[in-house]
Amino acid sequence: MLQCRVVWVVLAGVLAIAAAQTPQPxxxxxxxxxxxxxxxxxxxxxxxxxxxxxxxxxxxxxxxxEARLLRxxxxxxxxxxxxxxxxxxxxxxxxxxxxxxxxWDSETGQAQLQLRSPHYPSTAAFSRDGKWLAMAPMGDPVQxxxxxxxxxxxxxxxxxxxxxxxxxSRDNSLIVTADADTAVRVYDARTGKLLAENRxxxxxxxxxxxxxxxxxxxxxxxxxxxxxxxAGTAARWLPGSDAPQVVQRSMSVMAxxxxxxxxxxxxxxxxxxxxxxxx
Amino acid sequence: MKSERLTRRDLLFxxxxxxxLTVIPSLSLSxxxxxxxxxxxxxxxxxxxxxxxxxxxxxAPQTSQLQRRGDPxxxxxxxxxxxxxxxxxxxxAKIEIWQADPVGRYDLEGYDYRAMLxxxxxxxxxxxxxxxxxxxGRVCQHIHYLVSAxxxxxxxxxxxxATDPVFEGDPQRNYTRDPLIQSSDLVRPVTLVGDPKEIxxxxxxxxxxxxx
Numbered sequence: 367m368l369q370c371r372v373v374w375v376v377l378a379g380v381l382a383i384a385a386a387q388t389p390q391p392x393x394x395x396x397x398x399x400x401x402x403x404x405x406x407x408x409x410x411x412x413x414x415x416x417x418x419x420x421x422x423x424x425x426x427x428x429x430x431x432e433a434r435l436l437r438x439x440x441x442x443x444x445x446x447x448x449x450x451x452x453x454x455x456x457x458x459x460x461x462x463x464x465x466x467x468x469x470w471d472s473e474t475g476q477a478q479l480q481l482r483s484p485h486y487p488s489t490a491a492f493s494r495d496g497k498w499l500a501m502a503p504m505g506d507p508v509q510x511x512x513x514x515x516x517x518x519x520x521x522x523x524x525x526x527x528x529x530x531x532x533x534x535s536r537d538n539s540l541i542v543t544a545d546a547d548t549a550v551r552v553y554d555a556r557t558g559k560l561l562a563e564n565r566x567x568x569x570x571x572x573x574x575x576x577x578x579x580x581x582x583x584x585x586x587x588x589x590x591x592x593x594x595x596x597a598g599t600a601a602r603w604l605p606g607s608d609a610p611q612v613v614q615r616s617m618s619v620m621a622x623x624x625x626x627x628x629x630x631x632x633x634x635x636x637x638x639x640x641x642x643x644x645x
Numbered sequence: 646m647k648s649e650r651l652t653r654r655d656l657l658f659x660x661x662x663x664x665x666l667t668v669i670p671s672l673s674l675s676x677x678x679x680x681x682x683x684x685x686x687x688x689x690x691x692x693x694x695x696x697x698x699x700x701x702x703x704x705a706p707q708t709s710q711l712q713r714r715g716d717p718x719x720x721x722x723x724x725x726x727x728x729x730x731x732x733x734x735x736x737x738a739k740i741e742i743w744q745a746d747p748v749g750r751y752d753l754e755g756y757d758y759r760a761m762l763x764x765x766x767x768x769x770x771x772x773x774x775x776x777x778x779x780x781x782g783r784v785c786q787h788i789h790y791l792v793s794a795x796x797x798x799x800x801x802x803x804x805x806x807a808t809d810p811v812f813e814g815d816p817q818r819n820y821t822r823d824p825l826i827q828s829s830d831l832v833r834p835v836t837l838v839g840d841p842k843e844i845x846x847x848x849x850x851x852x853x854x855x856x857x
Contacts, residue, residue, distance in 0.1 A: 546701060572699060
């Protein structure tokens, strides 16, 4: 049952990427044979790579275009809660339930950055150029790291309940967060200074991204105070009622599933204009 | 409510100001000893953190009656008191609670089984609800809390029930079966009260906030 779900996860990701690149209904699909059940999956936005953490304690990196296994990395800890992969596919973030965080270099299989967080990770995202990592331990402020230097740059002001989702703008100058206190916040990515805040949501927004032109933030959640702004044309999500835990982005759209919300997730996709903050 | 008592921190500040452990003239050694001892006697361990989860909804109504007439499920009365870590009661503390209904569904459209409470002059709070149901993705029955008070660190946590079948009667040993439970302190005893026809559960859950 779970293995079927795992295959579905990977196929769903492949479908999403393929659909984003060629908007045709009959997109090519591939199957990735996994020797163990998958615990977490992440898909790179540009490199057609998938990072799959399996229950056998190994991280597997796949080239989706050729359905080729690129690398197998033995993880230093189990029980991975969150996985993320950089846009170009080089850096892979894994965070376990004990708060152990590692950024892996998929080219060498070595750990580039390791740290211990007081709480397990809620979300993480790399900048589009792969230089920075933004990570939010559950209930804690967002922390931003220089991946190459292996050091923390800053952390944002604490938000009650923490952050559910993070995204960088395409030019890496902004960070947007979907926060548990129901606000969507935009920060200067270089300094962590808060630039904008939107409190239209009544329920916690669960995912965010910038539109491809960078002029708007897309925030997805379960309710929005004034309802009307469904903006369905700006969003697309994968069908199915038994969706996996994956935040799937393409260049302009995203689909969000986080159990146990799977069957009722993403009722609203809100488009939030922030032109005054766009350089 | 701000305490007028001399705390250990106050005492240490006064000592530090003199550059020694000499106590200032206005403070006798016995008073200093009392302050030290009294602080330790009343100190409370901050309530364990637990994650806020994905179902928080702000602007919940101020009510202590979450159970609707005719609702299925075992009625439960939850009561407690809010303190700070020095043991002072926190009157006026804001307590937001939300839970799944008896069949494990959160109300995302409205505010069923969601409420905001304000601790009274003695820091006490209470509400009437029903035992939350189990649902896929979570192991244990639970009620979410978000507690805040001026000058204190906001707390997100969850209340669990020792009677949850998941614990098999031994929550101290089995609480880790739900990976989100950070401390067995969050699993509270459940007392069944009332006559057999109108039995309900009673749970006490004390909240202790850390000072900023």
